[in-house]
Amino acid sequence: GPTRGWRPAPGRALARTMTAPDVAVAHRPADPSKDSGWRQRVATVLGPTILTWALCAYGLGSSQFRGDELCTWWAATLPEESFRRLVGHVDAVLAPYYLAMRWWIRGFGDSEAAMRAPSAMAMGVCAGLVASLGTRLVGRRVGLRAGLVFALLPIVSRYGQEARPYALAAMFATLSSLLLLRLLERPGPFARAACYAAALTGLGLTHLLALLVLPAHLACCVRFTRDRPFLVIDRRTFPRVALAAGVGVGFVLLLVFAGARQRSAQIGRGGSLPELVGLASRSISHATLGA
Numbered sequence: 001g002p003t004r005g006w007r008p009a010p011g012r013a014l015a016r017t018m019t020a021p022d023v024a025v026a027h028r029p030a031d032p033s034k035d036s037g038w039r040q041r042v043a044t045v046l047g048p049t050i051l052t053w054a055l056c057a058y059g060l061g062s063s064q065f066r067g068d069e070l071c072t073w074w075a076a077t078l079p080e081e082s083f084r085r086l087v088g089h090v091d092a093v094l095a096p097y098y099l100a101m102r103w104w105i106r107g108f109g110d111s112e113a114a115m116r117a118p119s120a121m122a123m124g125v126c127a128g129l130v131a132s133l134g135t136r137l138v139g140r141r142v143g144l145r146a147g148l149v150f151a152l153l154p155i156v157s158r159y160g161q162e163a164r165p166y167a168l169a170a171m172f173a174t175l176s177s178l179l180l181l182r183l184l185e186r187p188g189p190f191a192r193a194a195c196y197a198a199a200l201t202g203l204g205l206t207h208l209l210a211l212l213v214l215p216a217h218l219a220c221c222v223r224f225t226r227d228r229p230f231l232v233i234d235r236r237t238f239p240r241v242a243l244a245a246g247v248g249v250g251f252v253l254l255l256v257f258a259g260a261r262q263r264s265a266q267i268g269r270g271g272s273l274p275e276l277v278g279l280a281s282r283s284i285s286h287a288t289l290g291a
Contacts (some may be wrong), residue, residue, distance in 0.1 A: 003148060029102065040140060041135070042139070044131050044132070044135055044140050044143055044144045044147070045128040045131050045132055045147070046128065047131070047144060047147065047148065048127035048128055048130065048131045048144070048147025048148050048150060048151045048266065049124045049125065049127050049128035049131075049147075050124070051127070051148065051151040051152075052123050052124040052126075052127040052150075052151040052157075052160065053120060053121070053123075053124040055151060055152075055156075055157045055160070056119070056123055056124065056156075056157050056160035056161055057118035057120055059161070060112070060113045060116050060117070060120060060161055061111060061112040061113025061114075062112075062114070063112065064112060065112060065115075065163065065190050067250050068162075068164055069115075069162060069163045070118075070166065071091075072098070072101060072163045072164060073095075073110060073115060073163065075094075075098040075101075075102075076098055076101040076102045076104075076105055076110065076115070076175055077102075077110055078252060079107070083098070084097075085104070092255060092257065092258035093208050094165065094268045095103070095255070095258075096205040096206070096220050096255075097151075097164075097165040097168070097205075097206060100118075101115065101118075101163070112163075115163040116161050116163045117164065118163075118167075118168070119159065119162055119163060119164065119166070119167035119168070120160045120167070121162065122160075122163065122167040122168045122170070122171040123156055123157075123159065123160035123167045123170065123171070124160075125171050126150070126156075126167070126170050126171040126174050127146045127147050127150050127156070128147065128148045129171065129174040129175055130143075130147045130174055131143045131144055131146060131147025131150075132178060133146075133174065133178045133181065134140060134146035134147065135176060136178070136181055136182075137181070147184070165207050166207065168206045168207075169203060169206045169207035169210040170210075172199055172200075172202045172203035172206055172210070173203055173210055173213050175199045175202075176196060176199035176200050176203055176213065176217070177213070177217070179192065179195050179196040179199050180196055180217050180220065180221075180241065182196075183196050183237075183240070183241060184220075184221070184237060184241075193240055193241075193243070193244040194244070196241070196244045196245075196248070197244040197245070197248035198248065199248070200214075200244075200245060200248025200249060201248045201249075201251045201252060203248075204248070204249060204251070204252030204255065205251075205252055205255070208252065208255060208256065211249060211252075212277045214245055217241070217245065218238075218241070218242070218245070221238050221241050221242075
């Protein structure tokens with residue numbers, strides 16, 4: 001037997017006191033599926049994003065400014081006082097975009113490629129958001145295919161190569177839809193509602209008509225509340241989403257009022273009242289279908 005006063009080494013004492021489950025936990029190898037799952041999610045988002053960037057960057061500056069792009073270039077290069085008079089009389093609803101482009105050309109110039117680059121980058125981000133939205137709704141394979149199909153659409157590269165706010169509006173619309181889904185999944189955290197409201201604010205500042213996606217968002221809320229197809233939500237979801245949407249839209253009400261005062265200088269150039277009603281109905285249907 002052991003001699004009197006003998007004590008085992010600390011390591012041996014620990015080994016004697018550890019049970020078999022403890023030893024199994026201590027020697028459990030790292031789960032490779034977690035690392036591979038993270039890599040797959042990143043690849044699902046980056047694949048469509050990089051493809052869209054490549055397609056939009058091809059020939060980005062090969063053609064001169066066309067159509068409304070000349071308006072962007074003109075507004076972005078006006079002197080400060082002339083720019084204030086412009087947004088005060090004609091294009092107040094596009095003032096945030098014009099102001100952002102004025103800051104952009106100070107660092108990157110006013111060439112065709114430089115002024116179209118923000119639209120190309122926004123379309124790439126939008127493709128990644130489409131893939132992420134499809135992954136969250138259905139699965140990774142469906143999300144990847146949705147992002148790749150979106151990247152290959154001709155209209156995506158068309159507006160991704162135009163110095164206008166439409167690509168930014170598409171990005172914010174998709175981002176707001178993704179954030180809405182996250183809010184429906186877990187309506188408790190205030191940060192999710194705040195992010196959704198911020199995305200709607202960015203959407204309205206980019207293009208007011210893009211806010212027509214809101215009826216589709218509220219319709220999704222009602223459908224989730226009534227049917228509960230695959231997400232568990234509580235009764236606070238609809239009021240929370242409606243409140244976040246109201247806060248987000250509230251920040252762009254100033255643009256709405258300014259645009260209403262300038263309707264004779266903007267909408268009056270578009271056509272007759274029946275044409276405007278038809279345009280509004282098509283916009284609502286497209287926005288609802290897209291969401």
